[in-house]
Amino acid sequence: MDNVCVRLEGICKSFGSVKANNNINFEVRTGEIHALLGENGSGKSTLMNILSGIYNPDAGHIELFGKPVSFSSPKESIAAGIGMVHQHFKLVDVLTAKENIIGGSAQSGFFTSGKAMTSRIREIEETFGLKLDPDKKVYNMSVSEKQTCEILKVLYRGAKILILDEPTAVLTPQEIRVLFDILRGMKEKGCSVIIITHKLAEVMEISDRVTILRKGVSIGTYDTPTLDARQMTELMVGRPISLDIERAAVEPEKIKPILDVKNLTVLNGEHLKALDNVSFTLNSGEILGVAGIAGSGQKELCETIAGLDKVASGDILFKDSSIVKLSPRDIIRRGISMSFIPEDRLGMGLVGSMSIIDNVLLKSYQNMPGAFMNRAEGRRIADDIIERFEISTPSPYHTVKKLSGGNIQKVLLGREINLNPELLITAYPVRGLDIGASYNIYDVLNEQKKKGVGILFIGEDLDVLLGLSDRIMVLHEGKVMGIVDAASTTKEQLGLLMLGHTEEKV
Amino acid sequence: MLKIQKKQGLTPKQEALLRIGTVVLALICAGIIMGCLGYNPFKMYVQLVKGALGSKYNITATVAKCIPLLIMALGVSIVFRMKFWNIGAEGQFYMGAFGATWVWLTLPDSVPGIVMIPLMLLTSFVCGGLWALVPAILKHKLDTSETLVTLMMNYIAVKWITYLQYGPWKDPAERNMPKIFKFTDNATLPKVFGVHIGWIIALVLVVVIYILMKYSKFGFEISVLGENPQTARYAGMNVTKIMIIAVLLSGGICGMAGMIQATGNEGRLANDISAGLGFTAIIAAWLAKLSAPTILLVSFLFAILLQGGSFLQVSMQIPASVSEVIQGIILFFVLASEFFANYKIVYQKKEVR
Secondary structure (H helix, E strand, O other): OOOOEEEEEEEEEEEEEEEEEEEEEEEEOOOOOOEEEEEOOHHHHHHHHHHOOOOOOOOOEEEEEEEEOOOOOOOHHHHOOEEEOOOOOOOOOOHHHHHHHOOOOOOOOOOOOHHHHHHHHHHHHHHOOOOOOOOOEEOOHHHHHHHHHHHHHHHOOOOOEEEEEOOOOOOOOHHHHHHHHHHHHHHOOOOEEEEEEEEEHHHHHOOOOEEEEEEEEEEEEEEEEHHOOOHHHHHHHHHHHHHHOOOOOOOHHHHHEEEEEEEEEEEOOOEEEEEEEEEEEEEEEOEEEEEEEEEOOHHHHHHOOOOOOOOEEEEEEOOOOOOOOHHHHHHHHHOOEEEEEOOOOOOOOOOOOHHHHHHHHHHHHHOOOEOOOHHHHHHHHHHHHHHOOOOOOOOOOEEEEHHHHHHHHHHHHHHHHHOOOOEEEOOOOOOOOOHHHHHHHHOOOOOOOOHOOOOEOOOOOHHHHHOOOOEEEEEEOHHHEEEHHHHHHHHHHHHHHHOOOHHHHO | OOOEEEEOOOOOHHHHHHHHHHHHHHHHHHHHHHHHHHOOOOHHHHHHHHHHHHOHHHHHHHHHHHHHHHHHHHHHHHOOOOOOOOHHHHHHHHHHHHHEEEEEEEEOOOOOOOHHHHHHHHHHHHHHHHHHHHHHHHHHHHHHOOHHHHHHHHHHHHHHHHHHHHOOOOOOHHOOOOEOOOHHHOOOEEEEEEOOHHHHHHHHHHHHHHHHHEEEEEHHHHHHHHHHHHHHOOOOOHHHHHHHHHOOOOOHHHHHHHHHHHHHHHHOOOOOOOHHHHHHHHHHHHHHOOOHHHHHHHHHHHHHHHHHHHHHHHHHHHOOHHHHHHHHHHHHHHHHHHHHEEEEEOOOOOOOO
């Protein structure tokens, strides 16, 4: 077809023995929004990194507007009109939007003429319906403003083809709507948009066509309206899968208060309130979801209960006794388990360069007798966890950081559950996991809940939070905006609370 | 067009090949330099090995050079695993030697060696450990850089010995020479197979530290702390306690090296008995990737270079600093080889159609 602007043919790319992209064909038309759908590790990001010149393909051709091209650096792809907005923003915090936008762009000379730049940026903003003050410093921006800034940056450099890598992961429902309006506006102006995602609802809502990848292979390109969510999932996962999240029922006698947080205030490194007068009760046999924009105090909440952060005021009662003054080790011994999956998935809880066995022993070794590590026991536990959680690894001696993201998380969660905690705090346990693995984890959490474990579940995906939790607590800038019943709340209501509106206004 | 690409980790066999290849290349490179300076590199290497291993006497001398180097490398390897950069082995060495000498000077001469030597060894351990503890406490309380503090405390230690040597501990019998009293027999390490028993202590330490780091809970804690302090805290480890014990151990072992060098090799304490081995030890520990058995191997190779180098001075009139040049070249090559362990350079043709 004539209006094809990007054509990738027979793209192959291997990392070691892993074929991230295997003979992928992919094309985008001018003026369309094209979704690239696939589970984690299916090769979406690799393919887009090839298109944007970050990787070199091992084989295959790239055609842009009908001409063959070969990029050896992102600079060349930018010059050719391709702009990529990465999942993790690449902005300089202390500079303004304008400075970030013009920095590194080809048009700027040694000196920058501030006013001309500002008016040029305003012009772009008007054309595409973006809203951002060019003189605002990045550190003062909200997440969605940062994203707008990134989009402005690539538009300023003249991008005709915009690639967005998981753009909605960090946004509230309201912000997502704004983003989608922007994308539709760009489409009308003749730009092409490629949106990488694994959220089906978004594919349905925004895209014209969708290309589905599975394990490095392209399954096909479809007109979005011809598929429904179930078919998409099946194509993506390779087998039929239920999309319903079960909310496990628990016998009432197992439900009794286990954790009581009272007026908890915690200060962060800059002596600002990371948690501000937080109070809630968590019952055994209950999943209490925690929703909030990233950085609303979720991390501090986890770390404070685990004894890693100091309490400024307030109290935390676990089974009616205060744990505020206890060391992390004592808190672990009382049966409180905390696992936090940070964005890099390895930051806290695991040691990447060590084997699965050593990581499994990380908490339990202290309770084993003697001065030596009992690696035979560790091996037994590791084998157990590997089998129970279906972790794919060559051996329990394998280095954790060489495992795939999903398997890394299973090691962490498996270890925590293996300790038989009474209180399980888990933050972002399905971060970056594929659908099958995510549902496995939900099942595991439900199973724990049925056993009478109290679960504090800090999540990102509101659909999951609503489906899995019994109640949901919403945090905004360290304050509790409300604790709502999950069964009778909508995503939009949660979104408003996350943005700082109080419950009465919802 | 040349491109740099990240590659997957090496198998142990590839890694060993890479390291050996690196050292061979370094030796060739050093040979070329020597050739340019007008020396015959082949003859030089032959003489070097001969000087280090050619006779029983030479081997004894090489082993004696190896002992303090090996012990200090073992000492620093413990805290390096924790990413605590103790480059104060020199200072801990001198303070250990000082402590040992002080015990000997304080106790009456009638104390038999069987009591005297263990006491001196113990004191040297305590003194070296405490000396290393100062930067650790400063780091913990004030967040100072342990690299700088351990380094600067080396100079304090050397100056302290110099003061003793020229002042209070100067042996009047040495007339105008500023020398500290010579150890009596009850304070001199006995010899086994021609070398003082320091070599037995060193070998025992190799085994102990290997087991400690690889199989003990404490070694595990040190590794976790080094890899990821956040995780260590999260897992309920007492981070401060682990750091203090590890640093005490590290400094203490370096202090013992000082006692062994003074009483075994030198016969008296002086402000130059370390001969910079405390710094060489850092290199040795690093090249050996902090593994105790490999440290043994690397230290011995370095001792060959050192001993062989001083032999070259006699046999070929080549300055002994040649061995230091070779050491330096080896270090450079090994550091460069780290790059090739993680990356490869590929030649990529620009596609033309």
